[in-house]
Amino acid sequence: MNGKKQTQVLFCCMGNICRSPTAHGVFRQLVMDSGLQDQIAIDSAGTHAYHIGNPPDNRAQATAQRRGIDLTDLRARQVSQADFIQHDYVLVMDQANYQDLMSICPAESQHKIRLFLDFAADWQENEVPDPYYGGPRGFERVFDMIEAASRGLLADIQQQL
Numbered sequence: 001m002n003g004k005k006q007t008q009v010l011f012c013c014m015g016n017i018c019r020s021p022t023a024h025g026v027f028r029q030l031v032m033d034s035g036l037q038d039q040i041a042i043d044s045a046g047t048h049a050y051h052i053g054n055p056p057d058n059r060a061q062a063t064a065q066r067r068g069i070d071l072t073d074l075r076a077r078q079v080s081q082a083d084f085i086q087h088d089y090v091l092v093m094d095q096a097n098y099q100d101l102m103s104i105c106p107a108e109s110q111h112k113i114r115l116f117l118d119f120a121a122d123w124q125e126n127e128v129p130d131p132y133y134g135g136p137r138g139f140e141r142v143f144d145m146i147e148a149a150s151r152g153l154l155a156d157i158q159q160q161l
Contacts, residue, residue, distance in 0.1 A: 021044050054075065
């Protein structure tokens with residue numbers, strides 16, 4: 001690490017069982033493939049406490065597994081105040097969760113909170129939709145969006161390393 005602090009990335013959605021663990025797994029694989037796992041730390045959390053301790057949704061896991069990404073080690077947790085201090089990037093999936101985090105984040109850390117799709121140059125949308133109440137196609141589309149944003153995020157971080 002050459003004495004430099006690790007870049008800390010936190011992905012957030014509502015329950016931390018669909019979108020944010022998918023982003024966690026996809027981005028972790030990209031970071032490992034780039035050999036930057038010593039320089040970039042990755043975590044995920046939910047704005048709500050609905051699923052604390054649970055693994056990612058089976059449909060999210062199945063979609064990720066088909067694409068070579070393993071989410072089985074991840075467990076849902078809720079965002080804490082320490083997250084705003086610890087992480088350099090607090091990346092949210094939609095406006096509702098953005099507003100939820102902004103309402104509890106100290107003013108000096110609010111600049112860290114961003115919409116994750118801001119890093120996906122190829123997507124018109126700025127929100128990753130919640131696939132929880134939909135069918136399998138929703139999980140596939142979410143995975144595609146997350147992959148694109150993850151590539152953009154990694155490029156952004158690499159410019160700073």
